[in-house]
Structure formats: structure tokens, C-alpha cells
Amino acid sequence: MVLAIAAPAGAQTQAGWGLPQLMATLARVKSASAQFVERKTLHVLDAPLVSSGTLLYVAPDQVEKITVLPERERIAISGDKLTIEGGTSDRPRTLSLANAPEIAAFVESIRATLAGDLPALDRFYRVELAGGPSSWQLLLMPRAEKLAQLVRLIRISGSGEKITAVETDEADGDRSEMSVAEDVHER
Amino acid sequence: MNADRRPTLAVWLLGLALCAIVVARTGLSTDMAAFLPRAPSAAQQVLVDQVRSGVASRLLLLGIEGAPPETLVMLSRDVGERLRPLDAFLSVNNGADEGLAGERDFFWDHRYLLSPAVDAERFTVAGLHAALVNDLRLLRTPLGALVKRTLPADPTGESLALLDAVAGGERPRARDGIWLSPDESRAILVVETRAAGLDLDTQARGLAAIGEAFVATRRAVPGADAARLLQSGPPVFAVRTRATMERDAMRFSLLATAIVAGLLLFAYRSLRVLLLGLIPVLSGALAGFAAVALGFGFVHGITLGFGVTLIGEAVDYSVYLFTQTAPGSSPTETLRRIWATLRLGMLTSVAGFAVMLFSSFAGFAQLGLFSITGLIVALAVVRWVLVRLLPADFVAPAAPLFAAPLLMLMRASRWLRGGLALLVLGALLALAFHRGSFWQEDIASLSPVPAADQQLDRALRAAIGAPDVRYLVVLSEKDEQAALTTSEGVADLLQPLIVEGALRGFDAPHRYLPSEAIQRARQAALPDGAGLTARLRDALAGLPFRADTFDPFLRDAAAAKTAPLLTRAALPPTLALKLDALLFARDGASIAALPLQSVSDPKRVAAAVAALARPDVSFVDLKQESDRLLSAYEREAGLLAILGSVAVLLLLTVSLRSPSPVLAVALPLAASVLVTAALITSGGAKLSIFDVLGLSLTVAIGSNYSLFFERQSREPEHRERSIASLGLANLCTVCGFGILSLSGIPVLHDIGATVAVGTFLSLIFSAILNPAGGARSTVSR
Numbered sequence: 028m029v030l031a032i033a034a035p036a037g038a039q040t041q042a043g044w045g046l047p048q049l050m051a052t053l054a055r056v057k058s059a060s061a062q063f064v065e066r067k068t069l070h071v072l073d074a075p076l077v078s079s080g081t082l083l084y085v086a087p088d089q090v091e092k093i094t095v096l097p098e099r100e101r102i103a104i105s106g107d108k109l110t111i112e113g114g115t116s117d118r119p120r121t122l123s124l125a126n127a128p129e130i131a132a133f134v135e136s137i138r139a140t141l142a143g144d145l146p147a148l149d150r151f152y153r154v155e156l157a158g159g160p161s162s163w164q165l166l167l168m169p170r171a172e173k174l175a176q177l178v179r180l181i182r183i184s185g186s187g188e189k190i191t192a193v194e195t196d197e198a199d200g201d202r203s204e205m206s207v208a209e210d211v212h213e214r
Numbered sequence: 215m216n217a218d219r220r221p222t223l224a225v226w227l228l229g230l231a232l233c234a235i236v237v238a239r240t241g242l243s244t245d246m247a248a249f250l251p252r253a254p255s256a257a258q259q260v261l262v263d264q265v266r267s268g269v270a271s272r273l274l275l276l277g278i279e280g281a282p283p284e285t286l287v288m289l290s291r292d293v294g295e296r297l298r299p300l301d302a303f304l305s306v307n308n309g310a311d312e313g314l315a316g317e318r319d320f321f322w323d324h325r326y327l328l329s330p331a332v333d334a335e336r337f338t339v340a341g342l343h344a345a346l347v348n349d350l351r352l353l354r355t356p357l358g359a360l361v362k363r364t365l366p367a368d369p370t371g372e373s374l375a376l377l378d379a380v381a382g383g384e385r386p387r388a389r390d391g392i393w394l395s396p397d398e399s400r401a402i403l404v405v406e407t408r409a410a411g412l413d414l415d416t417q418a419r420g421l422a423a424i425g426e427a428f429v430a431t432r433r434a435v436p437g438a439d440a441a442r443l444l445q446s447g448p449p450v451f452a453v454r455t456r457a458t459m460e461r462d463a464m465r466f467s468l469l470a471t472a473i474v475a476g477l478l479l480f481a482y483r484s485l486r487v488l489l490l491g492l493i494p495v496l497s498g499a500l501a502g503f504a505a506v507a508l509g510f511g512f513v514h515g516i517t518l519g520f521g522v523t524l525i526g527e528a529v530d531y532s533v534y535l536f537t538q539t540a541p542g543s544s545p546t547e548t549l550r551r552i553w554a555t556l557r558l559g560m561l562t563s564v565a566g567f568a569v570m571l572f573s574s575f576a577g578f579a580q581l582g583l584f585s586i587t588g589l590i591v592a593l594a595v596v597r598w599v600l601v602r603l604l605p606a607d608f609v610a611p612a613a614p615l616f617a618a619p620l621l622m623l624m625r626a627s628r629w630l631r632g633g634l635a636l637l638v639l640g641a642l643l644a645l646a647f648h649r650g651s652f653w654q655e656d657i658a659s660l661s662p663v664p665a666a667d668q669q670l671d672r673a674l675r676a677a678i679g680a681p682d683v684r685y686l687v688v689l690s691e692k693d694e695q696a697a698l699t700t701s702e703g704v705a706d707l708l709q710p711l712i713v714e715g716a717l718r719g720f721d722a723p724h725r726y727l728p729s730e731a732i733q734r735a736r737q738a739a740l741p742d743g744a745g746l747t748a749r750l751r752d753a754l755a756g757l758p759f760r761a762d763t764f765d766p767f768l769r770d771a772a773a774a775k776t777a778p779l780l781t782r783a784a785l786p787p788t789l790a791l792k793l794d795a796l797l798f799a800r801d802g803a804s805i806a807a808l809p810l811q812s813v814s815d816p817k818r819v820a821a822a823v824a825a826l827a828r829p830d831v832s833f834v835d836l837k838q839e840s841d842r843l844l845s846a847y848e849r850e851a852g853l854l855a856i857l858g859s860v861a862v863l864l865l866l867t868v869s870l871r872s873p874s875p876v877l878a879v880a881l882p883l884a885a886s887v888l889v890t891a892a893l894i895t896s897g898g899a900k901l902s903i904f905d906v907l908g909l910s911l912t913v914a915i916g917s918n919y920s921l922f923f924e925r926q927s928r929e930p931e932h933r934e935r936s937i938a939s940l941g942l943a944n945l946c947t948v949c950g951f952g953i954l955s956l957s958g959i960p961v962l963h964d965i966g967a968t969v970a971v972g973t974f975l976s977l978i979f980s981a982i983l984n985p986a987g988g989a990r991s992t993v994s995r
Contacts, residue, residue, distance in 0.1 A: 073758050125388040128391040177359050
């Protein structure tokens with residue numbers, strides 16, 4: 028089933044290289060860190076929200092997003108748990124991803140890509156691949172109707188085993204673009 | 215028919231007809247509460263109320279197992295969608311959003327009256343600014359996509375806070391939002407039925423509808439052929455118990471009747487004698503049911519099941535009369551000879567059964583009344599009806615087969631007495647060295663619900679993070695508003711304890727229906743339209759929000775400020791039911807219950823509640839209450855058993871007028887009670903209340919055997935017939951009670967097994983210890 032989805036995408040890519048190869052490349056990364064700049068354009072806001080900080084990844088399922096600007100905040104995802112801390116003096120807020128499928132879908136779009144976990148991506152999205160090993164683009168289109176009411180398309184761009192950008196088109200026209208500059212990989 | 219017997223028979227038939235009319239007009243009850251604790255204290259009353267009428271009694275717990283987790287999720291979703299439209303169910307919750315829609319709408323619509331965070335501070339420029347800054351922060355997180363939807367109408371986040379509080383405590387494990395057990399082997403659904411828990415016919419139809427929906431679901435979802443549906447919860451238990459009870463009562467009555475009839479047929483080889491023999495039994499049973507119907511207004515299913523035993527016990531009287539009528543003598547002569555013994559035997563049985571009338575179990579009082587009436591009527595029918603129906607030259611076979619083993623025991627009694635002494639000594643030692651307490655310590659053991667079902671229920675409850683409530687704060691006030699206000703006060707007391715970690719959370723009636731005072735205070739805290747618009751404008755200064763974003767908030771807040779106060783009527787059905795269980799009227803007072811979740815430090819909570827120094831606010835430990843209740847019942851059962859035995863002994867002493875025959879009657883009984891008790895508790899097993907009542911019935915019934923042994927005739931012919939009648943009578947009793955021990959319902963099983971073993975031993979021990987035994991009996995042969 029997974030291969031059947033990958034096949035048309037594979038047609039646009041170089042011969043002998045496709046989703047399975049990309050995922051295998053990504054799965055070899057055991058940990059990574061990167062600097063990010065995120066720009067959210069929301070219809071409730073006059074101006075875009077811009078934030079920047081560090082992304083950390085430890086295989087297979089830990090992702091941390093530490094925002095430094097405009098203020099310090101830490102979002103940690105580990106297994107089923109999402110923890111948000113920072114801002115003012117608020118207590119850390121924890122929620123279970125399994126209890127919040129829509130949020131889990133957002134989280135998985137990045138985490139499962141980092142982990143090269145195609146089945147996890149496939150649970151939430153139809154996955155298409157374009158480009159080649161040195162410059163690829165994963166297109167994630169939500170499967171569940173409820174998720175589709177929130178998000179239209181997630182586009183993840185990368186080069187080799189590195190992710191370079193994540194763009195999200197939400198269903199209400201809001202957009203978010205995150206550019207990622209990865210540090211040296213530890214293998 | 216001669217002139218002498220006609221009036222007697224007419225009275226008898228008229229009596230039977232009257233009894234039949236009374237019985238036909240009486241309803242059958244299967245409510246197990248009749249065999250469960252009657253609750254004297256306020257705390258226990260809360261427990262019983264929760265069980266019987268509260269939301270708990272309408273909750274079904276469903277489990278789906280036998281498939282991989284992904285399939286379970288699909289099955290749960292599919293069956294949920296099939297069940298939700300059905301009229302029988304108020305709500306079907308499997309974790310999916312659809313199951314909570316009604317509650318969520320309620321909390322959303324009334325957020326400004328319900329949210330504890332609403333105060334004047336919250337709607338100042340500073341308060342609004344802080345909330346908006348926090349919103350901006352949330353928009354940057356993965357939660358942003360969801361927050362964005364409610365933001366324009368609820369920038370202060372009241373709805374989120376409310377849902378968090380209500381969903382509080384432990385959330386079930388889930389996959390794609392669907393509840394699973396922690397090991398992902400089961401999907402869990404919670405279904406609230408529209409029908410009351412005690413409306414068993416409707417509940418049974420609802421359960422059947424769930425079964426059908428699941429079959430359809432299993433067909434619709436691929437790879438789910440092996441999936442199974444598990445049902446649990448009070449309605450399931452009630453429906454199953456009723457079915458078991460009806461089946462057992464029916465099946466065992468038929469079986470016992472068939473076996474006893476078979477025995478009689480074998481002994482007398484005559485259908486006519488068999489039918490005649492059953493006349494006193496059936497008359498007694500009918501009269502017993504009529505007495506219970508008149509005394510209690512209903513007949514319990516267990517009483518019906520117990521009626522079986524009367525067949526075994528009351529048929530004895532016919533057996534004594536038939537078998538002891540030797541050729542050449544008439545039944546009337548036999549009756550004259552054995553009447554005194556028969557009557558004394560009946561009276562001792564009645565004395566034994568009579569103590570059950572004083573039991574706090576309404577069910578046992580019924581059993582007592584049923585047995586007493588049944589035995590008196592059965593013997594009366596033997597004395598005045600049966601003997602007149604028998605032809606003067608009636609002769610029944612002597613049935614020596616039933617006498618032979620007993621005669622053998624009697625001949626060998628000199629040696630056997632030594633063995634019996636050793637056996638009793640062994641029983642005493644076993645009882646003395648019994649491991650731990652004799653008593654069944656778990657009140658669940660009295661329940662008619664099989665242990666495996668109880669375990670499944672606990673597992674399902676634990677999986678959805680809703681274990682049985684053990685701790686509660688209960689308060690009593692003069693009216694509903696006062697109760698809600700006090701509930702709000704108790705919540706203020708508990709909140710810091712949650713932060714300290716003494717408990718994880720609690721539920722409270724004011725969460726769904728705040729007191730009017732609090733609702734008014736919250737309305738007053740909301741600024742008026744123009745005021746709020748101005749404050750919001752100032753609060754938005756320097757923030758990137760679009761100016762018109764919060765128009766829905768201004769509109770909703772203005773509406774809430776002048777909205778009518780919430781009443782019970784505004785609650786959606788699921789919450790209305792929840793409130794009914796948390797806030798109810800009793801004896802002119804309003805009672806509020808606050809169930810506590812995951813209490814780790816009960817002492818700390820109890821001390822905090824005690825520090826309120828309000829006698830009408832109490833901390834309740836339901837487990838402790840039920841333990842206390844159970845030990846009260848055990849004390850009562852023990853006391854009743856002792857009183858029953860004393861009554862039997864007194865009756866014997868008064869009737870026999872000298873100590874030595876009393877001793878001869880009492881000794882085999884004491885021995886059989888000891889050995890039976892040792893057998894029941896062998897291997898560390900525990901004694902239940904029902905076992906103890908069974909032991910006292912053993913004394914009541916067994917006394918008949920030892921009486922007949924003690925007062926046996928000196929003529930060998932009469933003697934052998936008398937002993938044969940005892941053997942046959944005992945077999946009938948053992949069969950009647952023994953069959954009950956096959957039942958899965960503890961009360962039937964325990965009493966059945968104990969009495970069957972006890973009465974059998976009584977007969978054997980009576981034969982061994984009989985005063986005419988030993989040397990003399992061998993000589994007389």
C-alpha cells in the first residue's frame with residue numbers, strides 16, 4: 028500500500044531513488060540540531076508572527092523546539108507527551124497526543140519525517156515526493172476529514188538527510204513558513 | 215368419601231384456592247438489594263443511592279478486544295457511530311469528539327456563568343491584556359490551529375479551562391482519540407442509557423441493540439473477525455443476575471422435583487403414592503408463597519429458588535408416614551404413633567428457620583417466613599388431609615434399601631464412635647489452626663455477580679481512569695442553593711490539597727450548576743458592552759491582533775451579562791443525570807456529594823474537612839463503610855445462628871424433659887456442624903454469611919433425624935421402617951439443597967452446599983451416636 032502511493036511520486040524523481048530511499052536516509056540520523064526562523068501569517072493578526080530558536084531531535088521520537096525570540100519558550104515532544112513551558116510564570120502544560128489527534132498530526136508531520144518513519148506519516152497523510160536526493164520536497168495531504176478542516180497541505184523541503192524548510196497551508200488560508208538550518212549531524 | 219373427611223378437604227381446597235389467588239396477583243422481584251446491605255447511616259445511604267438511582271446505575275462499560283489496536287480503533291469508532299443515533303442511549307463516549315458534543319456545547323454556551331476564573335480582575339485592561347498575550351503565545355505552538363477557532367469569541371480561554379476541569383483527573387489512554395486500555399488490548403466505550411438502571415426490560419433491549427450493532431460493525435471493519443464485545447456495568451449485572459436467577463429457580467425446581475419424584479417412585483413403586491406424597495409439599499409451597507406475598511407485597515426470585523429446598527424438606531413428612539406404616543396397621547395408627555415426634559421435629563425446624571425473620575436482609579426474612587409457613591402447612595396437610603386420602607389398608611413398601619446402610623452404621627457404631635471422635639477432634643484442630651480470619655472479608659463475595667465479571671468491570675473502569683469512587687465529601691443543607699454554596703466552599707478547601715498532591719481532583723455539583731449567588735457575582739464581574747469594548751481596545755494596544763477579531767467575544771459577553779441564570783433545566787441530559795447523582799433531596803434536606811479522585815493522602819483530606827467544624831459536612835470512606843457493614847452482618851449472622859441453635863435446644867429440653875435424650879439429639883448435630891464448618895473452611899477458604907445461615911438450617915433440619923433415632927420404636931419391624939424413612943427423607947433433603955449448590959448465585963450456592971453436607975452428616979452421626987446402638991442393636995437383629 029505504501030509502495031503504491033510512492034510509485035507515482037517516484038515517477039517524478041530520479042530512477043532508483045524514491046520515498047523508501049529518502050526515508051532510509053533520514054532514519055539513519057540519530058540526533059540533530061538546527062536553527063529555525065518561523066513566520067506565521069494568521070487572519071486574526073495584522074502582522075505576521077515571527078519567532079526563532081533551536082530545534083533538537085533525538086531518534087526515534089524526541090523533538091524539542093526552543094524559541095528564543097521574541098520570548099523564551101520550550102515545546103518538548105517525547106513519545107505521546109507534548110509539554111509546553113515558558114512564557115510567564117505558568118506551570119508547564121502537558122497533553123497526550125493520542126487524546127488530541129489533530130495536534131498529533133501536526134507534530135507527526137515533522138517528527139515522523141525526521142525519523143524517516145513512513146508508516147507514521149502515512150497514518151495521517153497521503154505522502155508524495157518530488158525532486159531528487161540533493162533537493163527533495165515531501166507533500167503531505169491530510170487523510171482524515173477533521174484534519175483536512177484544519178490543514179490543507181504541508182510541504183517539507185530538504186537536501187540529503189537534512190530538512191531545510193517546512194511550509195504549512197491551513198484550511199482557513201493561514202500560512203506558516205519555517206526555514207531550518209541544520210548544524211553538523213552526529214551519526 | 216365419607217361425611218367425616220368432607221369438611222376438612224373442603225377447607226384445604228378453599229385454602230389452596232385462596233393462596234393461588236394471592237400468589238397470582240403478586241409480582242416477582244429480582245432486585246438483589248434485598249440480599250445486600252440495608253444501609254443505616256447517611257454515608258451508606260449515599261452509597262446505595264449512587265448504586266440504585268445515580269448516574270452510575272445507567273453506565274455501561276463496553277470493551278472490544280481480539281484485534282490489533284488500529285482495528286480496535288476502527289471498531290470503536292464504527293460501533294459508536296451506530297449506537298449514537300439510537301434512542302436507548304443518552305450518550306456514547308469512546309473518546310471521539312462526537313461523544314462529548316452535548317457537554318461541550320453546554321460549557322461553551324454558558325462559559326461566563328460556569329467558569330471559576332470569571333472575576334472582576336479578569337476583565338480589567340491588565341487582565342485582558344495578559345490573556346491576549348497568552349493567546350499570542352499559544353498561537354505560536356502546535357495548539358495554535360485549535361486555539362484559533364475559539365479565540366475570537368473566547369480570548370480569556372474560559373471554555374478551555376472548563377473542559378480541562380471537567381475532563382480532569384486521569385485521562386484514558388487513547389489512539390487517534392479513541393480510548394484504549396493501557397496495554398492497547400481493548401477499546402473502551404462508556405454508554406449512558408436513557409432507561410433507569412432498575413428498568414431491566416428496557417436495559418435488556420438496550421444491551422441486545424448493542425450486541426446487534428457490534429455484529430454489524432464487525433462485518434463492516436476488515437480484519438475484525440476475531441473481535442469480541444465485552445459488556446459490563448450495573449445494568450449488565452442486573453440483567454444477567456435476573457436471567458441467572460430465573461433460569462436457576464426454574465431449572466433447579468424442575469430438577470429437584472424430578473429427582474425427589476424419582477426417589478419416591480423408586481421407593482414406593484407407585485405413581486399414586488408419589489402423587490399423594492407431593493400433596494403436602496405443594497400445599498406448603500403454595501401457602502409459603504402466599505404468606506410471603508401477603509407479608510412483603512412481593513416474592514423475591516431467590517425465595518422462589520429456595521422453594522426448591524422445601525420440596526426436599528417437606529416431603530419428609532409424607533415419607534415418614536408412608537414408610538412407617540407397616541402391613542397390618544393403618545396410616546391413622548402410624549400417625550398416632552409418630553405424631554409427637556413429627557410435631558416436635560417440625561417445631562425444631564421452625565425454631566431454626568424463625569431466626570431468619572430477624573435478619574436485616576429483607577430476602578432472608580422472606581426465606582424464613584416462606585419456610586416456616588411451608589413446613590407448618592405441609593405437616594398440617596399430612597395430619598389432616600393426607601391421612602384421610604389414604605385408604606385404611608394402605609401399605610407402602612418397606613424400602614429396606616434405604617435402611618441397610620444406616621443399620622450397618624448402627625451395628626458398627628461401637629467402633630465408629632471412636633472414629634467420629636477423632637473426626638470431630640480433627641475438625642476442631644482444623645478450625646483452631648485455620649489460617650487468618652474465618653470470615654469472608656470482601657463484600658463483593660456476597661454479590662450475585664460472578665468474580666470474573668467483577669474483575670472485568672474493575673479492569674474496564676481502571677482503563678478509562680474512572681475507578682470506583684472510594685472517598686467522598688458529603689454535605690447536607692436546608693435547600694439546594696445552600697448545598698451549592700457549601701459545595702463551592704468545600705471546593706475552595708480541596709483546591710490547595712490538589713496542589714499539595716493529597717488528591718488528584720474531584721467532581722462537584724456546583725461545577726455544572728453554580729449557586730445563584732456565584733452566577734450573579736460572575737455576571738457582575740463582566741463589564742457592560744461599552745465598558746468592555748473600551749477596555750478591550752486599550753488591552754489590544756501594542757498587540758498584532760486585528761481590530762475586529764474579537765467582535766464575537768463582545769457580543770457573547772454582553773449576552774451573558776443579562777442572560778437568565780442557569781437552572782437544572784438548562785443542562786444537557788448527560789450532565790443533568792450527573793447532577794442528579796451529586797445533588798439530591800432526602801428527608802427535606804438537600805444533599806451534595808463530591809466524589810474525590812485518586813486520593814493519596816486520605817488523612818490529610820479528612821483533617822481538612824474536619825477543620826471546617828461543620829457537622830453536616832463529612833468525609834466518607836465508602837470502603838470503610840462497606841467493611842463496617844459486612845462485619846455487622848457477620849456478627850448478626852453468627853448471633854442468629856447461635857440463637858437458632860439455642861431455640862432448638864430449648865424446645866428439645868422442654869419437650870423431652872430430661873437432659874440425657876436432649877444430649878443424644880444435640881450431640882450428632884454439634885458434631886455435624888463442626889465437621890461441616892471445617893470442610894467449608896478447609897484449605898484456608900472463608901466462611902460467608904450464607905454458610906453460617908446454612909449451618910443454622912442444618913441444626914433445624916438435622917434435629918429431625920436425631921429425634922427419630924432417639925425416639926425409635928423397640929419393635930424391629932417398626933424400627934427398620936422408621937430408619938428406612940429417615941434414609942429416604944434425608945436423601946430427598948440432600949437432593950433439594952444439593953441441587954441449589956449448582957447455582958452460580960452465592961446465596962443459593964452457599965446455603966445449598968452447607969445444608970446438603972450438614973444434614974447428610976447429621977443423619978450419619980445420628981446413626982452412629984444413636985442411644986439404642988452398639989451392643990443392643992446387634993442383639994435385636
